[in-house]
Amino acid sequence: MEEKKIMLSGIKPSGDLTLGSYLGPLRHWPKMIEEYDCYYFMADLHAITVRQDPAALRRRTLEQLAQYIACGLDPEKCTLFIQSHVHQHAELGWVLNCYAMFGELSRMTQFKDKSAKNADNINGGLFTYPSLMAADILLYQPDFVPVGEDQKQHVELARNIVQRFNGVYGDVFKVPEPYIPKVGARIMSLTNPAAKMSKSENGDTGRVTLMDDPNVIMKQFKRAVTDSDTEKCVRYDPENKPGVANLMTIYATVTGRSFAEIEREFDGQGYGRFKPAVGEAVVELLRPIQEETRRILADKAYLEGVYRAGAEKASYVAERTLRKVYKKIGFIAR
């Protein structure tokens, strides 16, 4: 029998999951669990590169796990785990730090952005974050890494590290491919269509979180920035009408309609009907996810069972890779 291909991805519990986290990567993950051997995790080690309130970090990590399951990631069919429970991530992260170059780490857009936004806390972890992310990936030898557009640069750096490492020691790691959806890979802030919708930045104004109340969601969409031209028509033109293009992208991904169909649907109607229609579609999308998340979150023993079993499965695979790496680089076997 042919072996299943491997798929892996993670999200940092650095803020509540947003519509961007869902429409970019998360909504694609459940479709993959039948066909691939999938590993999905809560990247808590990554979250602390920016200061976190400990209680909030714990709450969000568990809520994120419940949301993964509520979105369709059946723990019987894929491996769900908390990154800090699998110590091999930190260990391989250190090793890969020694194969990641200062110059390439300095060029990472996310490092430059985050350093500008956290000028009082430009810590070493923020700088070496991509080596840890490379370790997350390479421990499981995945074929694909499904992410949003903003993580592409980090996956490419992981590929460079693989080439450098394999160049010295032979074929230790498989070269991972980013898997980026065509529509929805970059959902923008509703108040500033030049910035991505972020879990942890741009205040509360421009985002919709997966657990927001329907009234809040409707309010966010009704006041979403469209554009200042006089045309006031629903037309897909990301360059000149980025706010409208973002709303159209959200509507397209949620309803499965094409941009041409959306243009026809709102032809001659201005934004007055369009904005609430996008809001309603999002409310309906999130309603079952919210109900299911609340139901799962109430059962702490079940969640604990899931993350314990997940860590055990993940550690087994991760340890195999780590041992091979340690041997190749010349460490004495434990």
Ligand code: TYM
């Ligand atoms: P993070 O937590 O910032 O984002 C998680 C995932 O969501 C995507 N994403 C978006 N997609 C579309 N529109 C948006 N507005 C939007 N915002 C976020 C991101 O591209 C990402 O796929 N370093 C990673 C987490 C990570 C990881 C890994 C991912 C750690 N190790 C290994 C893959 C493989 C991060 O900070 O993503």
